[in-house]
Amino acid sequence: MTTTSAPATGHDDHAGPDDATTARVDVAGLAELLLGRWPEERRRARARAGEPYYAKDESLTPAEHRERTLEQMRAMVASDDKLSWLAFPERLGGFDKPGANLACFTELVAADPSLQIKSGVQWGLFGAAILHLGTPEQQDRLLPGAMDLSVPGAFAMTETGHGSDVDSIGTTATYDPATEEFVLHTPFRGAWKDYLGNAAVHATAATVFAQLITNGVNHGVHCFYVPIREVAPDGSAGAFLPGVGGEDDGLKGGLRGIDNGRLHFDHVRVPRTDLLARYGSVAADGTYSSPIDSPGRRFFTMLGSLVQGRVSLDGSAVTAAKLGLAIAVRYGAERRQFAGSTGEEVVLLDYATHRRRLFPRIAEAYAGHFANERLLDLFDDVFSGAQDTPERREDLETTAAALKSTSTAFALDTLQECREACGGAGFLTENRITSLRADLDVYATFEGDNTVLAQLVAKRLVADYGREVKGATRTPAGMARFVVERATSAALHRTGLRRASQALLDVGDPRRAAGHLRDAATQRELLADRVATMVEEVAQAMRPALKAEPVEAARILDENQTALVEAARVHADLLRWEAFTEALETIEDTGTRLIMTWVRDVFGLTVIERNLTWYLLHGRLSDQRARTVTGYVDRLLRRLRPHAVDLVDAWGYGQEHLRAQISSGAEAERQDEARAYYQALRASGNAPVSEKALRKKAQKQR
Amino acid sequence: MTTTSAPATGHDDHAGPDDATTARVDVAGLAELLLGRWPEERRRARARAGEPYYAKDESLTPAEHRERTLEQMRAMVASDDKLSWLAFPERLGGFDKPGANLACFTELVAADPSLQIKSGVQWGLFGAAILHLGTPEQQDRLLPGAMDLSVPGAFAMTETGHGSDVDSIGTTATYDPATEEFVLHTPFRGAWKDYLGNAAVHATAATVFAQLITNGVNHGVHCFYVPIREVAPDGSAGAFLPGVGGEDDGLKGGLRGIDNGRLHFDHVRVPRTDLLARYGSVAADGTYSSPIDSPGRRFFTMLGSLVQGRVSLDGSAVTAAKLGLAIAVRYGAERRQFAGSTGEEVVLLDYATHRRRLFPRIAEAYAGHFANERLLDLFDDVFSGAQDTPERREDLETTAAALKSTSTAFALDTLQECREACGGAGFLTENRITSLRADLDVYATFEGDNTVLAQLVAKRLVADYGREVKGATRTPAGMARFVVERATSAALHRTGLRRASQALLDVGDPRRAAGHLRDAATQRELLADRVATMVEEVAQAMRPALKAEPVEAARILDENQTALVEAARVHADLLRWEAFTEALETIEDTGTRLIMTWVRDVFGLTVIERNLTWYLLHGRLSDQRARTVTGYVDRLLRRLRPHAVDLVDAWGYGQEHLRAQISSGAEAERQDEARAYYQALRASGNAPVSEKALRKKAQKQR
Numbered sequence A, B: 001m002t003t004t005s006a007p008a009t010g011h012d013d014h015a016g017p018d019d020a021t022t023a024r025v026d027v028a029g030l031a032e033l034l035l036g037r038w039p040e041e042r043r044r045a046r047a048r049a050g051e052p053y054y055a056k057d058e059s060l061t062p063a064e065h066r067e068r069t070l071e072q073m074r075a076m077v078a079s080d081d082k083l084s085w086l087a088f089p090e091r092l093g094g095f096d097k098p099g100a101n102l103a104c105f106t107e108l109v110a111a112d113p114s115l116q117i118k119s120g121v122q123w124g125l126f127g128a129a130i131l132h133l134g135t136p137e138q139q140d141r142l143l144p145g146a147m148d149l150s151v152p153g154a155f156a157m158t159e160t161g162h163g164s165d166v167d168s169i170g171t172t173a174t175y176d177p178a179t180e181e182f183v184l185h186t187p188f189r190g191a192w193k194d195y196l197g198n199a200a201v202h203a204t205a206a207t208v209f210a211q212l213i214t215n216g217v218n219h220g221v222h223c224f225y226v227p228i229r230e231v232a233p234d235g236s237a238g239a240f241l242p243g244v245g246g247e248d249d250g251l252k253g254g255l256r257g258i259d260n261g262r263l264h265f266d267h268v269r270v271p272r273t274d275l276l277a278r279y280g281s282v283a284a285d286g287t288y289s290s291p292i293d294s295p296g297r298r299f300f301t302m303l304g305s306l307v308q309g310r311v312s313l314d315g316s317a318v319t320a321a322k323l324g325l326a327i328a329v330r331y332g333a334e335r336r337q338f339a340g341s342t343g344e345e346v347v348l349l350d351y352a353t354h355r356r357r358l359f360p361r362i363a364e365a366y367a368g369h370f371a372n373e374r375l376l377d378l379f380d381d382v383f384s385g386a387q388d389t390p391e392r393r394e395d396l397e398t399t400a401a402a403l404k405s406t407s408t409a410f411a412l413d414t415l416q417e418c419r420e421a422c423g424g425a426g427f428l429t430e431n432r433i434t435s436l437r438a439d440l441d442v443y444a445t446f447e448g449d450n451t452v453l454a455q456l457v458a459k460r461l462v463a464d465y466g467r468e469v470k471g472a473t474r475t476p477a478g479m480a481r482f483v484v485e486r487a488t489s490a491a492l493h494r495t496g497l498r499r500a501s502q503a504l505l506d507v508g509d510p511r512r513a514a515g516h517l518r519d520a521a522t523q524r525e526l527l528a529d530r531v532a533t534m535v536e537e538v539a540q541a542m543r544p545a546l547k548a549e550p551v552e553a554a555r556i557l558d559e560n561q562t563a564l565v566e567a568a569r570v571h572a573d574l575l576r577w578e579a580f581t582e583a584l585e586t587i588e589d590t591g592t593r594l595i596m597t598w599v600r601d602v603f604g605l606t607v608i609e610r611n612l613t614w615y616l617l618h619g620r621l622s623d624q625r626a627r628t629v630t631g632y633v634d635r636l637l638r639r640l641r642p643h644a645v646d647l648v649d650a651w652g653y654g655q656e657h658l659r660a661q662i663s664s665g666a667e668a669e670r671q672d673e674a675r676a677y678y679q680a681l682r683a684s685g686n687a688p689v690s691e692k693a694l695r696k697k698a699q700k701q702r
Helices: A018-022 A027-034 A039-049 A062-078 A098-110 A113-133 A136-147 A295-304 A308-332 A352-383 A390-421 A423-427 A433-444 A450-470 A477-495 A497-506 A510-517 A520-547 A550-584 A590-610 A612-617 A623-649 A666-684 A691-701 B018-022 B027-034 B039-049 B062-078 B098-110 B113-133 B136-147 B295-304 B308-332 B352-383 B390-421 B423-427 B433-444 B450-470 B477-495 B497-506 B510-517 B520-547 B550-584 B590-610 B612-617 B623-649 B666-684 B691-701
Strands: A153-156 A172-176 A181-185 A193-196 A205-214 A217-227 A229-231 A237-240 A244-248 A261-265 A268-271 A336-339 A345-347 B153-156 B172-176 B181-185 B193-196 B205-214 B217-227 B229-231 B237-240 B244-248 B261-265 B268-271 B336-339 B345-347
Touching: A027 A590, A027 A623, A039 A098, A062 A113, A098 A113, A098 A308, A098 A352, A113 A136, A113 A153, A113 A205, A113 A217, A113 A308, A113 A433, A153 A193, A153 A261, A181 A205, A181 A217, A193 A205, A193 B423, A205 A261, A217 A268, A217 A295, A217 B691, A237 A244, A295 B691, A308 A352, A308 A390, A308 A433, A308 A623, A352 A390, A352 A550, A352 A590, A352 A623, A352 B450, A352 B550, A390 A423, A390 A433, A390 A450, A390 A550, A390 B390, A390 B433, A423 A433, A423 B193, A423 B433, A433 B390, A433 B423, A433 B433, A450 A520, A450 A550, A450 B352, A510 A520, A510 A623, A520 A550, A520 A590, A520 A612, A550 A590, A550 B352, A590 A612, A590 A623, A612 A623, A612 B612, A612 B623, A623 B612, A691 B217, A691 B295, B027 B590, B027 B623, B039 B098, B062 B113, B098 B113, B098 B308, B098 B352, B113 B136, B113 B153, B113 B205, B113 B217, B113 B308, B113 B433, B153 B193, B153 B261, B181 B205, B181 B217, B193 B205, B205 B261, B217 B268, B217 B295, B237 B244, B308 B352, B308 B390, B308 B433, B308 B623, B352 B390, B352 B550, B352 B590, B352 B623, B390 B423, B390 B433, B390 B450, B390 B550, B423 B433, B450 B520, B450 B550, B510 B520, B510 B623, B520 B550, B520 B590, B520 B612, B550 B590, B590 B612, B590 B623, B612 B623
Parallel strands: A153 A205, A172 A205, B153 B205, B172 B205
Antiparallel strands: A172 A181, A181 A268, A193 A261, A205 A217, A229 A237, A244 A261, A336 A345, B172 B181, B181 B268, B193 B261, B205 B217, B229 B237, B244 B261, B336 B345
16 A cells, blocks of 8 residues: 555645556456455346336336336346346245345445335345245245246335334234144234335235244244235235235325335234244144244344345445435536636635535545445355354344444435535435435335444444454454554553654654554554444443442443443444555555545544544544544645546446436536537627626726 | 522532423413414414314325315305405505415415415415516416416426526527417426426416526526416316426325426417516517516526525424424323333433424424424515515525425434434324425425525625725624624634633532523623624635636535535524524513423534534534533433423414324323223232243242
């Protein structure tokens, strides 16, 4: 990495070593690299997302949009490539490629998020429930209909009364040995299944989660395959089957191409063999058995097998942020507003505020991209069976929760900033961003509410910390690194000596301090140390809760809840920074690597800048060094200015994906026309003189 | 104010002096106070906003929604109260009550933001342009049609190529003395008028801004009254008049009940007498004259007369945030998720993270409310003529820009937080928040892009600072206070002595430091000092630009642009804090004042908390004191917990305004039903026993 050893470049825009002024992004090369581990599949999925047939049609009514989305899914099934089947077993026509499947799914957001999420419901939830919770026999029997869409399905887990707390759902499935059936029942309104994609109109079956009761014992939440609607002769969904009812969730803030709805069951009989029985089954006489003894671990194993939703939303959120940024950056590189020092109007990207709004987000999108690539690796390792260990599974779940909760929040915030950075034009649907943002909104709360996920992450970090302290268990890979980091530097921090010595060193040229900040090792230490220290602090603060009375324990948890959530976010920052830094080593082109190192530095340093208070209060940065962070980031942003369009182009989304009027070059054309008009007018000698100019002239003559 | 002298209450939820545990919000009394200066008008406007006839109908197509909005406006005109005419002259049937008019306008957002903004276009922009830029003769001739909606109008200022930079628009109005007409012309595509409400369908006339050219001189931007469409026999808009063209802006991210569109003019002839001539007129022979000599000051005076848009958006944004918060807080007070220490599920508001998400925003909404009340005062003083001085006008414009840019950003951010705090339910249109947020989105960029407005504010603050330093001019009221503050404490800060002594004092009980932070004088000093110091720093950093070459000057500006924007935001924080603190004195009920003082403290301290890095790096807070801020805020939030619903109820919006299923009490009903079910089940003796409980029992027996 060239920059870490390069001398400080001062505040001049492009001053510095020769390669810093001549470096250019190899857009095609970087784009190729970003295709990741399954380049062919991803390329095909991206090409599909750019086809007009799959593009979101903003003119449709919600009802029309729903039908069109289903049609598009049928077209995907009918296509030769069968990308929707990548994750399914080869023996059923699939490809057994779980990672490639999610990479392709991620691309679909560029076509229409409704198409993506309705596909996700069908193949990633309904189908995946059969795949991961069913026995081989059940897969053979039930998957083909889910795969080929002859059975559109709903994934009936969430209830009106219980979302994140799946364990507490109210729906019951009580075994009746007399008929060898489960009796599926909704005991009260709060137990209606709710927000289910496909449930309002299209689904003819559902995978329904319910409390399994047999012989008077509740064995906890299990999943049942349940036909819910008649199938009309043309294959479409007809009336509800006896005992099944429901209603339409109606309009939503976005994703209007999906028919979300509610379902309820009145003593509906489900054959014993339609309990998806991989993790728990009931014999004819009602005896329950499970390969997993502990009901708690069984429950989390079942839910954990559905982690792919979070993994794929993480990648999709990053993709959506990229689309918004590509539109805003392309427009910002053309649009001019207010005359500058030369009299000519200034391009938006030449304003410091505009760079501040967009460039750190370009950096964060790259960080999110590389982190998702690593998450896909981890996912594929586990679900392909290559490295399916409990530790890897736990690491996968924690990482997915950390990244999903971070990237979906990032995407919404970024799309909003992009929309505002495009002014009034950004508000028009023809410029795409508001539409994309509305659709992405629910990504923040579905497949795990972001705040709940962050707590899940933090609690695992704290538990790992406890295990590490006891030395009883090896920590998962993600934890190990920062604990090592922490260990090597903790002594110094703890004594406060470090702060004192750093303060001494920092006296003098602030640029020297900045030079240090762009050192990758410094960034890593600052980021990793923060995670380790926060986890340690929370762990210690919560320790008394273990022995406290319930009410006091609740108070202690309450006092530390905000810190828990923050620790999870900080963990995600470190994960993303590490992924970005690792990825830098795979960039062969020197100029590209140099520029991407600046981008990585922008990510690392803006994360540190956001949390400067923490670094100051914990004595990790001296006042003097802290003061240099913002100035150094601003210089980096100026240095990235000439590469901004290249950096968003390298994401590989063309106008067929962006589909915004303002990303089409139309603004530059309009400006050329205006410029030509004024030039011709001046040349004609008929140009009016301005009153302002006349008065200035008159004043001078006075 | 009771709290400032009360002893520190420790970390226990409700411990403290007696009045702190018994204090309750007098909801009705506070609601009455919040009605402000024009309670009768505001009450009537709010009642209208709660009538089903005016409620947003989410089921309409965009085309239907546009027609319905126009119908609603006609009904408003036909109503007895004529609230839409409050700002217009008595001689024309109005009431000459500019402040009351905006107070009422603000309430309309609760009905349907499309209705509000389309009304704003008709009466607040099209009508206001005639009122403020026209002569009395023109008012008499043109206002009645605008007032009674017989002439729906567009306000044609913004062009595709120029938004914030109105000075540079391309449309020309060239005077032709032969016919005593202006020739209105759009010379190129970038000069098309764009984003204009009413322009796509309903407008039959427009107030068009164009470069006024006569006798070969361009006198800058002026406004012209221009019929644009034929009027059909039924009074509706027909085809474009000759020379006028345009197109529909199509779908937008929100406000779909408004027909925004584009207009262009091909040598359209406008009678000389239809130049709105208050600030500039052309004699028959083409001689231009104006009561304002300087073209620059003339331009800003004309634009300044239209400041009401910003004032009213500020209030509307605060209102929208209140609606979102009222929905989320009411739901958060009922909704339960995950079992707590007693086994019962915990109400969302009892989670620390949930309080952190919502309560500081309740405080900020109150701060925004009181600041808007003061802004309305200022506006009414100027526009009623009571105190129409150049200084007051300038103060009004600066304050409006500061508050509008702050409150619209706050509203969007708050609505998003509220929507996420309601989980999946928040995404459903039946729960209102996503719909409100989509409509509010454009408030961030219309009537002045927020980033541009912030710079306008900061530049005025810097200019005022320059004048203050020179001692040449009195600073406007808003500036004076903080400069005084700065002066009294600057010496100490500058030497760093203060920091050192404070650090010494802080050693010991951190709660003592927190006690100090809730002192109003401390909060004021911290907030005011930050504004003064930032303005001073930016002013000094930019001083070299005055004597520099253009390119160097541009570089200096660029380096300080981010700080300028930040200074403006900080100024708005101080304005809101001051307004809140002043308002506290008007609350007579002791309990209410006590609780509202906590709310004010939450606002002040969360602002300080957000900017803690600055306070640390500028030596304004010791590390030790800074460390107490977050803990103290958290304690305040816990203390506010029992009053949260009262605090949002006091805003005066009932279910007829909130119109969200989740704010109706339905959630509590569902929980009661579920609870009753489980109780009956337990009583019946048929309740299944959980496998978990069985295993625990078995383990104990082993």
